[in-house]
Amino acid sequence: MSELSRRAQPIVSGKGTPVIEAVNLTKRYGDKTAVDDVTFQVMPGTVTGFLGPNGAGKSTTMRMIVGLDHPTAGSVTVNGKPYAAHSAPLREVGVLLDAKAVHTGRSAYNHLRAMAATHGIPKRRVREVIELTGLEQVASKRVGGFSLGMGQRLGIAAALLGDPKTLILDEPVNGLDPEGVKWVRTMVRYLASQGRTVFISSHLMSEMSQTADHLLVIGRGRIIASGPIDEVIGSARQATVRVVTPDPDRLSRRLREQGGQVTVLEPGRLEVTGLTHVQIGEIAAADGVTLHELTPMNASLEDAYLSLTRDEVEYRSEMMTTTDPTTDRATAEAER
Amino acid sequence: MSAHTSDRAVLSPQVEVKPVSFPRVLHSEWVKLWSLRSTYWTVFATLGAMVLFAVLIGLSANIEESEAAADGEMAIGIGYYFAQVVVAVLGVLTITGEYTTGMIRSTLAAVPARVPALAAKAVVVAAVGFVLGVVGVALAYLASYPFFGEDAAPLADPEIQRIFWGTGLYLAGVGLLGLGLGAILRHTAGAVTLILGVLLMLPTLWQLLMSASDWFLTSLPYLPSLAGERIATPAIADTGAEGIQALSPWAGFGVFMVYVLLTFGVAALLLRRRDA
Numbered sequence: 001m002s003e004l005s006r007r008a009q010p011i012v013s014g015k016g017t018p019v020i021e022a023v024n025l026t027k028r029y030g031d032k033t034a035v036d037d038v039t040f041q042v043m044p045g046t047v048t049g050f051l052g053p054n055g056a057g058k059s060t061t062m063r064m065i066v067g068l069d070h071p072t073a074g075s076v077t078v079n080g081k082p083y084a085a086h087s088a089p090l091r092e093v094g095v096l097l098d099a100k101a102v103h104t105g106r107s108a109y110n111h112l113r114a115m116a117a118t119h120g121i122p123k124r125r126v127r128e129v130i131e132l133t134g135l136e137q138v139a140s141k142r143v144g145g146f147s148l149g150m151g152q153r154l155g156i157a158a159a160l161l162g163d164p165k166t167l168i169l170d171e172p173v174n175g176l177d178p179e180g181v182k183w184v185r186t187m188v189r190y191l192a193s194q195g196r197t198v199f200i201s202s203h204l205m206s207e208m209s210q211t212a213d214h215l216l217v218i219g220r221g222r223i224i225a226s227g228p229i230d231e232v233i234g235s236a237r238q239a240t241v242r243v244v245t246p247d248p249d250r251l252s253r254r255l256r257e258q259g260g261q262v263t264v265l266e267p268g269r270l271e272v273t274g275l276t277h278v279q280i281g282e283i284a285a286a287d288g289v290t291l292h293e294l295t296p297m298n299a300s301l302e303d304a305y306l307s308l309t310r311d312e313v314e315y316r317s318e319m320m321t322t323t324d325p326t327t328d329r330a331t332a333e334a335e336r
Numbered sequence: 337m338s339a340h341t342s343d344r345a346v347l348s349p350q351v352e353v354k355p356v357s358f359p360r361v362l363h364s365e366w367v368k369l370w371s372l373r374s375t376y377w378t379v380f381a382t383l384g385a386m387v388l389f390a391v392l393i394g395l396s397a398n399i400e401e402s403e404a405a406a407d408g409e410m411a412i413g414i415g416y417y418f419a420q421v422v423v424a425v426l427g428v429l430t431i432t433g434e435y436t437t438g439m440i441r442s443t444l445a446a447v448p449a450r451v452p453a454l455a456a457k458a459v460v461v462a463a464v465g466f467v468l469g470v471v472g473v474a475l476a477y478l479a480s481y482p483f484f485g486e487d488a489a490p491l492a493d494p495e496i497q498r499i500f501w502g503t504g505l506y507l508a509g510v511g512l513l514g515l516g517l518g519a520i521l522r523h524t525a526g527a528v529t530l531i532l533g534v535l536l537m538l539p540t541l542w543q544l545l546m547s548a549s550d551w552f553l554t555s556l557p558y559l560p561s562l563a564g565e566r567i568a569t570p571a572i573a574d575t576g577a578e579g580i581q582a583l584s585p586w587a588g589f590g591v592f593m594v595y596v597l598l599t600f601g602v603a604a605l606l607l608r609r610r611d612a
Contacts, residue, residue: 063441063611063612066445066448067444067445067448068441068444068445068611068612069611069612070609070611083448084448084449086448087355087356088353088354088355088356089356089445089446089448090353090445090446091353095445097441097445098438100437100438101438101439101441101442101445102437102438102439102442103368103372103433103434103437103439104437105372105373105374105433105437106368106371106372106439107371110367110368110371111371111442113367113371114364114365114367114368114371115364115442115446117360117361117363117364117367118356118360118361118363118364118446118447119353119354119355119356119360119446120352120353120354120357120360121351121352121353121354122352125351125352128351158442162351162353163350163351163353
């Protein structure tokens with residue numbers, strides 16, 4: 001993987017001219033900030049995962065990219081222009097926002113035909129995307145009776161109508177059964193293999209590791225981390241070592257001096273981060289401390305994700321404390 | 337798995353994609369309208385109501401032979417009243433159906449300029465309203481003809497011709513008003529209640545309030561439905577019992593179109609500004 005060897009610049013993934021570029025993108029609903037001063041780029045040919053817990057601002061960001069929601073501040077462009085400025089937007093970007101962006105009373109075929117008509121896309125292409133997404137059997141049925149999986153296939157079919165080089169998929173596997181999940185993953189890999197850029201959101205780190213090569217992590221409307229997926233996970237993964245010793249006080253002191261973070265789980269049982277098990281063993285030996293157990297523990301993907309999000313929560317509460325005096329002053333001035 | 341078996345499909349050398357244009361958006365809206373069952377129900381209900389009331393007028397004319405009896409002109413000039421309810425709902429549903437199902441996001445993603453999508457819906461709704469009105473009156477004429485025979489409305493009469501085309505124009509306007517209000521409220525029940533209230537209840541309300549203030553008396557003919565329906569109904573020979581001066585057919589229709597245009601102005605502005 002050449003991606004790994006290359007040093008990633010912050011908030012940039014891949015190379016070339018960005019396909020999607022958000023600059024200081026902000027969206028507020030009343031006093032609630034859904035997307036908070038977000039700047040990022042999605043580079044051509046990448047599968048960029050947009051990862052974050054539910055309510056972190058993923059869908060809002062994606063809706064702003066395709067001009068459905070208006071940013072409160074900042075801007076976002078697709079292939080160098082605002083989405084709405086393109087004369088044939090379906091040619092630039094295909095978007096799957098959610099399975100329910102379809103009139104339930106219309107058949108899948110007629111839905112696609114109506115969408116295609118806006119761009120003069122021939123019926124032949126409508127049949128192609130139906131075939132590509134395996135909807136032949138249900139194309140003439142009304143969408144209201146579709147399963148979630150069929151609805152997602154229809155959404156992807158609609159996104160592919162204009163044969164766009166870029167696809168935006170919002171939580172395409174959410175709520176799907178295992179077969180549906182597998183189908184979407186295969187489809188995403190297939191589309192990526194054709195050199196298309198895929199910007200795909202999920203709240204599951206494991207899902208991202210299946211499909212994405214780049215990662216953009218969002219929490220509470222802010223970008224927490226970005227870059228090639230291995231780097232993002234690697235930086236978030238804090239290897240933990242479990243140590244059992246009859247002399248915890250002395251060992252803790254020595255480990256802290258060497259730059260480790262020590263958590264006392266119970267008397268004699270420590271959890272150490274910031275030092276490898278080799279380093280801990282050597283420090284213990286040099287100091288003559290007996291060890292009963294020395295176990296390196298690998299953080300899982302989900303642990304890494306949680307640690308990323310937890311940092312954001314802490315960061316934000318810290319921010320609130322520091323800004324409090326200013327707010328107070330502003331309030332006091334307003335009252336005067 | 338289709339993703340593997342049909343590689344050719346997505347790799348077809350070039351997919352023909354043209355810039356979005358108004359005729360293309362219009363085509364899309366036309367496809368949308370005729371791919372919903374509700375449209376067919378609307379057509380049958382409108383035409384059915386117009387024929388039914390022509391027949392009922394015909395029957396009543398045969399029963400009472402007094403001078404106040406219904407005539408052939410009335411038989412073709414009454415259907416609009418019931419047809420307007422159905423056409424108003426069609427206008428509302430054309431847009432609120434997209435909001436309630438989420439389809440509007442697909443529509444606006446394909447037509448990000450937004451207003452052309454609303455304008456295309458307007459053209460489609462107006463065309464359907466107009467054709468329904470004209471065809472409905474024609475069917476009403478045929479259905480009532482056996483009852484009146486020689487007393488049937490004279491087709492060559494300019495006033496009868498005005499009722500023919502005027503019913504089409506009024507129903508087109510009613511459909512547009514429904515579409516505009518639907519676009520503003522984005523909610524089916526709310527918009528249907530509002531437009532039926534405006535068309536059917538407002539005149540009654542005004543008549544109740546007349547005794548309270550002369551203003552309600554003088555403004556009564558300018559209410560949307562009372563102004564608009566003048567184009568679709570037989571001429572009123574003299575002023576009403578309480579001295580209300582009804583508007584002339586074309587002046588009334590003009591006033592009605594002002595309401596329609598104002599509604600559309602607001603709808604277009606909100607469509608551009610609001611999040612979808």
